[in-house]
Amino acid sequence: MRSTPAAETFPAHTPAASQVFTTVLAHGPLTRLEAGRRAGLSPAAVTKAVRPLLEAGYLAEGADDEARPAPGRPAGLVRVNGGRALFIGVKMTGDELIAVLTDLCCRIRLARRTPLPGRSARTVLAAVAGLVHELLAHAAESGAPVLGLGIAVSGDVDRAEGVVRYSPFLDWRDVPLAELAATTSGLPVTVDNDVRALTVAEQWFGAEAGLSDFAVVTVGAGIGCGLVVHGQVVAGAHGVAGEIGHVVVDPAGPPCHCGNRGCVEAIAGDAAIVARIREVTGRHVTDTAGAVALAHQGVPGAREVYARAGEAIGRGIATVANLLGPERVIISGEGLAAYDLFAEQIRGAFTAAAFGSAARCDVQTRPLPFEEWARGAAAAAIQSFITSAPSSGKG
């Protein structure tokens, strides 16, 4: 990630310090002993890691004053001091920006949405700058510094370089988004694939906290997948990972924007479903709401399009299960609105295509609004902050 120098950097630069902080962030408040046990560190290493974080106010002792009172909790607890720093997370879709201001514990303080008047990098950056400005003004009232901006974009995103290599919905190629947004916002910027960012938030703050191997599959405009393997989000050696949308399920299927045919996304993405329903029914339908309505009305052919989409998604999930054997797969995304139309096919195709005991993977659905994705972007910014080296242009 390229960024302007941070006004303030994290005061502990060892892997142990990041690890202790992350553990307390995801599971705290914790005793030092418990934090050490979970992070695999000795009590001495925990004490050493914790000291500068307490001094700088990133950690605090005692129960969280912002959380509900917990009289039964043991003394000597360490917790993250949420109000110590703020972060901004922005999720981009093809036609809207969703932004949140969070504290250091990734609790949302404020959420804002704004439509995108266009998709050029210049237009989107201006819209981001407007939203960030608004959230910064709000943050200024609280007195806590904003220490990072996370931006979540669908597609092939190189987080290390801060570059959007290819985003089909924005039609961007090789946009140095982190550098551009750092210039307009004055904040250190982390750019990540949107599903990967959502997965970080689920791993740290969601129902998956504690699971070492799980996948988040998102259905909607795109079909994405965030993977956690051995307790860490998979980023890919070259920035690409989790591209379940481009698993080919039918080589004779419809063409995909990626250049292949019959990708999961080319069958089960929103645009593919709408186009196919228009073709099959002959009705003038332009969006997902219209497509869902036709299927619910029982217009001949419409349900079958959803059934085929469900099959493609189920086969994609089985491919993930056969390759990685995760404990759980969570299906989310705005496409869940049509879930009743393809739930059965997703499950059926998954079960048929899962190899042996891979079928024992727990497949769940969970609606996560776009604000949760924006929170994921903020989580990515927090992650960069706590692993950043001091006075460096790279996080």
Place this chain on the structure above:
Amino acid sequence: MRSTPAAETFPAHTPAASQVFTTVLAHGPLTRLEAGRRAGLSPAAVTKAVRPLLEAGYLAEGADDEARPAPGRPAGLVRVNGGRALFIGVKMTGDELIAVLTDLCCRIRLARRTPLPGRSARTVLAAVAGLVHELLAHAAESGAPVLGLGIAVSGDVDRAEGVVRYSPFLDWRDVPLAELAATTSGLPVTVDNDVRALTVAEQWFGAEAGLSDFAVVTVGAGIGCGLVVHGQVVAGAHGVAGEIGHVVVDPAGPPCHCGNRGCVEAIAGDAAIVARIREVTGRHVTDTAGAVALAHQGVPGAREVYARAGEAIGRGIATVANLLGPERVIISGEGLAAYDLFAEQIRGAFTAAAFGSAARCDVQTRPLPFEEWARGAAAAAIQSFITSAPSSGKG
């Protein structure tokens, strides 16, 4: 892994000790400082971990007496004392057992092959017992104890439970192999999927040592895949992982033994290729050598069967790259003998189906004889040994 109690257990039971030992095993001889740096541990933690291992003779100081002299090496090196303990690794195929006796550094001391007169668990176990007996007799002469037996089997293998859930080539279902082999051999037994075991050996002792994200794809009787993500071999929450052979590349393709159609293995596995070449050419061909010969002779249709197989393999590898973004994929397995017949198609299909920068993954081929697979089984046994709890029935 179920096993009989070991005659001798590893003297260090902390994660740090296993980590230091594994680091020295894969990268040694190393200075304590370097071992700590690579394992992410403080010098104090390394000293603490190393002491009981030196005392028990598993580690030694100074340059390796069994390796080539290295006069330029700095003093104070720590190395694994290879001769301190021996291990046996067995790779099972559908018609043969390949066994090796290795030292603690997984260097092969002796290799043996024996044909399998049948595929029933009883017959295979008797053959394993015979080979193990032979290798134990050889080991006895050296005076070093044999501390574990690793068995590598293709298919769905539950390493934690020591059970072969499903092995298509042996036609086994739910065979408690570790328990049975422990009874006949008197050794602690680790059972693992064969490709996963090979991958452990590559990660520790092969050209991939040091890579944190890579895949080993094996072509031959089966099409398998071992995955290393974040520096660890992926085992799957339920014992299934890396099943690239059951990625469906053509839902209208030939039926697969797994119950689906058009799996990579149903198109590119040895049996599938031989059957298809027989069908297309009308020639009587019963094995891979015959099939390769027909293709090399230019018999019409034969080359196309290999081309289709190459395409299926390339698409399977692209699926792995799109989901995990490994740095490198190594193609190996006995099927490499026909590599000239499908290399171009593997590469072409991979490039076409790889999403964005996933195409930058380095795809290599490397012949690895079955003895290397057996060595992988020994590596799995060594891994169990160094992470085993003392006096426990489970490793």
